Amino acid sequence: MVATAVSQAEPEVLLAGHGITKCFGPVVANDDVSVELRPGRILALLGENGAGKSTLVNVLFGLHRPDAGQVVIADENVELSSPHDAIARGVGMVHQHFQLVPPMSVVRNIVLGAEPRKLGMIDVTQARRRVLELADRFGLHVDPDAAVEDLPVGAQQRVEILKALYRDARVLIADEPTAVLTPQETDHLLDVLRGLTAQGVGIVFITHKLREVMAAADDIVVLREGKVVGTTTPAQTSEAALAELMVGRAVDLHGDRFESGATGVGSAAPAEIAADDAAPTSEAMAADDPERPVVLDIAGLCADDDRGQRAVDELSLEVRAGEIVGVAGVEGNGQRELVEAITGLRHATAGTVSISDRDASGARPRQVTVIGVGHIPEDRAKHGLIGSYSVADNSVLNRYFKRPFAAGGMLRRDRIDSHARDVVATFDVRTPDVESPADSLSGGNKQKLIVGREFSDEIDLLIAAQPTRGIDIGAIEFIWHRIRERRDGGTAVLLVSAELDEVLALSDRVVVMYEGRIVATVDPRTATREEIGLLMAGAAPGTECSVAGG
Amino acid sequence: MTAGAGPDLATASGVAGVRGWSPQRMWSVAGAVVLVACVWGFYAWDGAQTTAVLGGTVRAATLLVLGAMCGMIGERSGIVNIGIEGQFLMSAFTAFTVASMSGSLFLGVVAGVSTGLAMGWMLAAMSVGLRTDQIIAGTVLNIAALGLTSFFYDRGRSLGQPKYQSIELGPLADLPVVGTALFNRPPLTYLALVLVVVLHVLLLRSVWGMRTTAIGEHPGAAATVGIDVIRLRYWNVTLAGGLAGLGGAYLALESVGTFTRAMSGGRGFLALAVMIFGRRTPLGAYAAALFFGFTTALQGQFQLNDTFDIPAQFVGMLPFVVTIIVVAAAGLFGRMRDPAALGQPYEVR
Numbered sequence: 001m002v003a004t005a006v007s008q009a010e011p012e013v014l015l016a017g018h019g020i021t022k023c024f025g026p027v028v029a030n031d032d033v034s035v036e037l038r039p040g041r042i043l044a045l046l047g048e049n050g051a052g053k054s055t056l057v058n059v060l061f062g063l064h065r066p067d068a069g070q071v072v073i074a075d076e077n078v079e080l081s082s083p084h085d086a087i088a089r090g091v092g093m094v095h096q097h098f099q100l101v102p103p104m105s106v107v108r109n110i111v112l113g114a115e116p117r118k119l120g121m122i123d124v125t126q127a128r129r130r131v132l133e134l135a136d137r138f139g140l141h142v143d144p145d146a147a148v149e150d151l152p153v154g155a156q157q158r159v160e161i162l163k164a165l166y167r168d169a170r171v172l173i174a175d176e177p178t179a180v181l182t183p184q185e186t187d188h189l190l191d192v193l194r195g196l197t198a199q200g201v202g203i204v205f206i207t208h209k210l211r212e213v214m215a216a217a218d219d220i221v222v223l224r225e226g227k228v229v230g231t232t233t234p235a236q237t238s239e240a241a242l243a244e245l246m247v248g249r250a251v252d253l254h255g256d257r258f259e260s261g262a263t264g265v266g267s268a269a270p271a272e273i274a275a276d277d278a279a280p281t282s283e284a285m286a287a288d289d290p291e292r293p294v295v296l297d298i299a300g301l302c303a304d305d306d307r308g309q310r311a312v313d314e315l316s317l318e319v320r321a322g323e324i325v326g327v328a329g330v331e332g333n334g335q336r337e338l339v340e341a342i343t344g345l346r347h348a349t350a351g352t353v354s355i356s357d358r359d360a361s362g363a364r365p366r367q368v369t370v371i372g373v374g375h376i377p378e379d380r381a382k383h384g385l386i387g388s389y390s391v392a393d394n395s396v397l398n399r400y401f402k403r404p405f406a407a408g409g410m411l412r413r414d415r416i417d418s419h420a421r422d423v424v425a426t427f428d429v430r431t432p433d434v435e436s437p438a439d440s441l442s443g444g445n446k447q448k449l450i451v452g453r454e455f456s457d458e459i460d461l462l463i464a465a466q467p468t469r470g471i472d473i474g475a476i477e478f479i480w481h482r483i484r485e486r487r488d489g490g491t492a493v494l495l496v497s498a499e500l501d502e503v504l505a506l507s508d509r510v511v512v513m514y515e516g517r518i519v520a521t522v523d524p525r526t527a528t529r530e531e532i533g534l535l536m537a538g539a540a541p542g543t544e545c546s547v548a549g550g
Numbered sequence: 551m552t553a554g555a556g557p558d559l560a561t562a563s564g565v566a567g568v569r570g571w572s573p574q575r576m577w578s579v580a581g582a583v584v585l586v587a588c589v590w591g592f593y594a595w596d597g598a599q600t601t602a603v604l605g606g607t608v609r610a611a612t613l614l615v616l617g618a619m620c621g622m623i624g625e626r627s628g629i630v631n632i633g634i635e636g637q638f639l640m641s642a643f644t645a646f647t648v649a650s651m652s653g654s655l656f657l658g659v660v661a662g663v664s665t666g667l668a669m670g671w672m673l674a675a676m677s678v679g680l681r682t683d684q685i686i687a688g689t690v691l692n693i694a695a696l697g698l699t700s701f702f703y704d705r706g707r708s709l710g711q712p713k714y715q716s717i718e719l720g721p722l723a724d725l726p727v728v729g730t731a732l733f734n735r736p737p738l739t740y741l742a743l744v745l746v747v748v749l750h751v752l753l754l755r756s757v758w759g760m761r762t763t764a765i766g767e768h769p770g771a772a773a774t775v776g777i778d779v780i781r782l783r784y785w786n787v788t789l790a791g792g793l794a795g796l797g798g799a800y801l802a803l804e805s806v807g808t809f810t811r812a813m814s815g816g817r818g819f820l821a822l823a824v825m826i827f828g829r830r831t832p833l834g835a836y837a838a839a840l841f842f843g844f845t846t847a848l849q850g851q852f853q854l855n856d857t858f859d860i861p862a863q864f865v866g867m868l869p870f871v872v873t874i875i876v877v878a879a880a881g882l883f884g885r886m887r888d889p890a891a892l893g894q895p896y897e898v899r
């Protein structure tokens with residue numbers, strides 16, 4: 001079952017879609033899309049959210065049936081009625097949200113559904129041996145007996161890859177595999193994928209990160225609005241050209257201060273970068289100015305995570321008016337708990353938080369709001385909006401109880417609606433009307449609605465957690481501009497993001513969080529991704545990067 | 551007597567196995583040792599009464615563990631079953647009626663188990679097939695069972711023969727302390743004990759057990775590797791109903807020997823507490839069932855020999871009061887996480 005992959009006769013085409021068209025109601029998700037993957041190559045599918053990448057791979061993996069077009073696996077035209085047909089033909093998927101059973105061991109997760117057995121019992125010895133063989137052969141090292149939930153994300157991803165290889169995958173479809181990884185883990189993953197191609201495996205790699213495409217892909221297919229808008233190779237193109245293809249126009253994400261580039265897009269507009277740096281530089285410099293008041297002052301803060309383990313560990317941090325402090329770090333190093341402890345969503349076990357010189361330790365969320373804090377929560381569906389409420393109601397969730405939206409315990413619908421229309425207009429929220437439920441908006445528009453709500457009152461402090469997660473470049477661009485505007489207007493901003501690019505692009509000062517502590521403060525104008533990546537992975541800070549920002 | 555089950559409360563906790571001795575495990579073992587010492591002491595002091603209490607403990611525990619096993623198969627698959635009470639009652643009724651009409655206890659048991667299976671299937675059809683709220687589905691079973699059995703209840707009917715009698719297991723039955731309690735029991739008790747061990751091994755070691763865990767924790771992941779989540783949930787919930795059906799037959803044909811209105815008396819719900827306290831493993835549940843059974847037996851013994859001058863109604867509350875205290879204090883044994891997909895209907899995309 002395991003050792004056959006290389007010995008079989010090489011097919012010419014491992015996986016292909018010819019003229020794939022797929023509609024969902026009136027929406028054409030894929031319009032006559034053709035892609036082809038050959039053995040030993042990495043095919044990058046590039047495109048924004050909603051460009052049709054996921055639909056395409058879901059068709060190729062048998063999750064959706066195409067309305068028109070032909071799927072080819074190993075030189076054969078096939079009709080896939082479910083993913084099992086694809087799996088049986090050697091197509092494996094590394095899902096973005098890992099399809100692993102958290103409390104089960106690595107071995108059990110890998111063999112689940114195709115267990116070696118003895119009298120109905122799992123043959124643990126054999127299962128373990130096969131998994132270790134595979135891990136060895138492909139250089140995917142992972143503790144076979146550990147419970148998946150105890151493993152770091154990078155290792156969980158290796159389990160997910162092993163799971164596909166255990167089923168004899170000759171094609172791996174990796175859906176945004178680097179979204180959750182540190183820069184080092186990303187490099188490691190790209191190495192692993194390279195190693196797999198050396199053994200004849202073909203890889204379809206879905207991403208919107210241009211740098212990774214340029215670094216890893218052999219072939220690039222760019223999708224926009226369901227159509228293939230470009231087929232190229234890294235040698236024939238550049239990040240800027242790809243960005244333009246992907247978005248359909250030149251992109252300006254401003255404040256892209258260095259060549260390595262935020263999302264790699266900024267290099268498209270060097271002139272504007274210079275202009276941007278010239279104007280608000282005075283602001284940015286002023287951020288370090290001790291004359292500016294400290295708005296957020298955290299001292300010795302401790303907080304536990306949901307399992308009762310200490311997640312924030314005696315953390316101290318100051319954010320001054322008019323500066324953006326970015327928190328970089330691999331997810332799960334206490335960032336969520338930090339934000340929740342500041343905003344009153346989580347009980348701090350020790351330490352103090354003061355906001356605008358007022359003690360906010362142990363304050364409830366509403367008290368924090370009333371002091372003048374805006375909060376863009378990381379999970380917009382769970383903490384940002386109430387999906388079944390209208391856009392109008394969501395636009396006043398933080399202030400519905402105050403004048404002018406309420407009087408004498410009754411809501412003033414007219415005021416709420418006109419406020420909502422303002423927010424929708426000012427923040428470019430695309431919605432048919434303010435009575436539509438928030439659930440009906442796209443991710444980017446939901447996020448713009450949240451930003452609009454949080455920004456429509458005077459705030460001294462903005463806590464922005466993953467403000468642009470999973471939204472398209474246009475909306476990212478918009479939200480970044482708005483956050484910078486606030487900063488320039490004197491608001492203190494604490495930005496928490498898993499996207500290092502975002503932290504680097506927006507922040508005046510970057511702190512790196514590791515295991516609940518701030519392990520370094522770096523200057524985003526001088527620090528390199530590699531330095532910060534090492535710090536995020538827990539390396540001791542070198543002298544050259546710990547002095548910055550002061 | 552819980553010495554064997556003590557450590558298992560802990561080993562049972564992790565699907566991936568246990569590394570080292572956790573505080574919970576130490577507590578469990580320490581508790582078991584103290585318990586054994588106490589039992590031995592009482593046995594030395596008053597052998598006859600201790601034997602009676604131990605026998606009563608095993609008798610009460612058998613029903614509870616059957617219900618708990620029914621519940622845990624469902625919950626491990628992601629389906630809450632609060633209809634165990636109704637499954638007990640309905641199968642007790644059919645078991646009794648069939649045994650009485652046919653004159654065969656065995657046919658009665660077959661009828662009871664079949665009724666349990668049918669009710670399990672009904673629960674599956676509602677909560678898996680139609681994706682009804684699982685609490686409502688279980689409540690439907692309870693109400694239906696109470697209504698139907700009360701309506702068809704025939705006061706004059708009797709079993710017409712003695713209930714299941716004890717079978718002595720040779721020299722084992724002559725062991726001190728546990729001899730009579732464990733090895734001089736009627737047949738369904740032995741069957742239940744065998745089922746506890748078999749199901750424990752199956753749940754933790756077999757392919758079926760692993761797949762069951764997978765569909766309760768992450769049905770989406772199970773589906774991506776080719777496991778038919780809906781089908782397996784249907785089978786599991788239906789077959790689990792057979793265990794509750796056996797419980798009902800046990801209640802009518804072995805424990806009591808007749809059928810009375812609402813005779814399950816809340817023990818289907820108690821079985822859920824037993825299941826949770828036993829960390830959703832059969833051996834763990836049996837240890838917990840023995841504990842709850844002990845309070846029941848003690849209560850019975852108190853009422854019998856008027857040890858204390860307390861109204862019987864208050865003494866009768868003992869098992870339920872202990873349930874509340876124990877469930878509230880269960881944090882001492884470490885909080886146990888529910889299966890991640892528990893209570894969530896699974897929808898095929």
